[in-house]
Amino acid sequence: MSRWEVLSPGLQTTVQDQGRTGWRHLGVARAGALDPSALALANRLVGNAESCAGLEIVLQGPRLRLPRPSLIALVGARVQASWNDLPLPMGRPIHLPSGELKLGAVRDGARAWLAMTGGMDVAPVLGSRSTDLRGGFGGHEGRALRAGDLLPAGSSAGAATQPRFPAWWIDPDDPWTADRHVLRYVPLHHAAASALGTQRWRVHPNSNRQGLRLDGTPLEAQDGSGVSEPVAVGTLQLPPDGQPILLLADAQTVGGYPRLGHVIACDLGRAAQLRPGESVHFEPIDLRQARALSLGHQHRLARLRLAMAQRL
Template structure:
């Protein structure tokens, strides 16, 4: 099966969960900005969590399928298309996700996954490097992408697939006025508690590399130069202008700016769904609490996958 891109939308790329284990070689993680949303989208259509899907930003694509397709939209809400549930699309029908009314990064998973070639063990697109995904670039009008073979789903399950959606209590605390929890950065003490006392606004210059945050200037007590150190998605750096930069999926692997904090993994999806003009506050947590929250998230996802196995009449691939 194939899908044809009628209108590409805004920064629509092929993404999976990224290139894990290659940061020491200077290769960024890439992959989904909101990995939780991608995992759930794949689960809803019976895919492996490692399957590739489409990610778009604020404006989604219009797509035509050559055969009947089982799809799921997560991360954002779009006019005229149900989110966080599986949907069956007839052969020749079009899915139009052009107007997103909530959220920033949307994910459209298709049963069978987007079958682009693996590059360094991943199908994700790294735009700055020009590799992975579909020809190393964002999708364009007229592109035709291959879809893999989908796991069989019982016909009775498909017949009732439009009548339910997942419990919203499993979702991260998505909000246009978000609170995001953090662990201390290497230079965290040099900024006092300033990060936690202020509200920051997401700047329009934000991208897949990082969110630029605007607010009162953060000032470091120690002005000595720093050696470059490892950086990762979730690291909050403070450039010389004092406006924090929260690194995201395409973040560099090393950097020389002071690190004030690190966003915990369960709150990275909240950060990823902030739009320009949205606001965020930061709150400190302990490492033990971060571990507890991560374990609770994984337990909830595992329970969802088991529930989907009963609902769809087939076990989603691990």
């Protein structure tokens, strides 16, 4: 096993996998990649199981020193990536010699995911290697990366003197190349649930992995009972100020704010790509439409898996 050295950490780089499941009844958040499908595809490209841990990169990536040759893949929003100043592409397996991997600004979105052969081999906590930033556990010391960290990064790849990668690449076409400014949701029986979709909202700078805070004309926030109710990743809450919150992977398990509805699971990857200040529109749909969209999303992923299996 090699240890990658963090030369600079980027804005918020964390170790993530498919998330921590089976513990919500004890108040433990799911955590995991904000777009699990993107990380799963990156893992496929380097020959890993989809459950392996990688790095989630937000807006500005890290600089990493690789002591041994490695096989990596980048999936998600476009990243200015280079090895020893040689540009690297997205969406394909890349054989790298030892040297410096620089991941710069994230373009056309907010997040990208880096996978490496063997995965990021940090110790699992409650069955997952994901970083829970609110809980302060999992991943690498329960926090975002810092300069000087040494990361146990799976296994090394075959010898190489220059980066090598194929001419083909994957183009999932959803969500990072789709219209991330439209999120579809199933409304609940709250008076303001339908009003959510009548205006455009802006992403508040205080948004984080726990929730996407929205800024717009306030919705009428009726007094709730204040009794906490279950919430999930994708739940839309309405605080007293009338500015909705879309819960993301680090969300709590219960909440006292009224619930407006739920963004469908296959659109949460789009939500992960929204940058502070960007606009977003919520489109109401029914359960039948939600199921059809979910099946279509799974169909696209299945086709990609088959295509990669033929190439790799």
